[in-house]
Amino acid sequence: MATPVRECSIANALAVVGERWSLLALREVFFGVRRFDAIARNTGASRDILAARLRSLVEAGLLRRERYEEHPPRHEYVLTEAGRSLHTVLLTLMDWGDRYVTEGAPPTAWRHSCGAELHPRTVCDSCGEPVRLGDSTLVHSSWREFT
Template identity: 45%
Template sequence: MQRTSLTSDECPIARSLDQVGEWWSILIMRDALHGLRRFDEFSRSLGIAPNMLTRRLNALVEAGMLERRPYSEHPPRYEYVPTAKGEDFRVVLLSLVAWGNRHYAQEGASVEIVERDTARPLVPMMVDAVDGRVVPWDACTLQAGPAASPGMRQRMGAMVHPDTSGAEGS
């Protein structure tokens, strides 16, 4: 069965999932952002079948998340290095770590997000793009952007925005 492509979907979540939504891709990006570069390193870390690893690496290169660079001519060997787009995926992975720890680590966190220099714990947050102030998650919402189609504007307008004051709906 052919998978539906979401590349032309207007929703940024759908478009993003079209590129990296397959779980092997996310785990490969996790390892690449943690410093793994070579096919055998990914294979050892993930226990993934070679043909699947080849497909996922090729897809991540095609998506612009990884760059394929030769490191040996005889025999030809390549390493896979995160691009700027791939580096930007780090925030997604860190958010998944925080979310997974909060909801699925009943025994305690096996991986924590910490500041490199101090080892102090960190949490994902939203920051105002204009003045740099931290905005609490419950004060964030989505709205139609400047390039939104009429259909997207209608979808965004129909979304229910939770009332965080404790009162019932609006």
């Protein structure tokens, strides 16, 4: 008998975006690259893998295809509200990679509308204090302990 697996929102989210080519395709669309050939070139993904990942991102509701040329029919990829909401997740992942994985200067930088270089942080919606490990307490979970 298989051991039951914990159900959680992290696992559910990773089922949608937890694959390298999916995240890199989303990165490109966030950078303003919306056409298949350019996304393929900038990610290094093979055309068949990228087509499958873009299709799954459209099916999951993160991207939508919009026609930009009639003859021949050509489409570009546009972020939906659900896709746009991943912006902070990708910025935070990039910041983590800059600090702990990438050697040398970060290859990409973002500037906030205030003019400062952007370093995203998660803060409490109520008090505005940064969220750090140990500062929060689990108050509800549908998880069951499996031993």
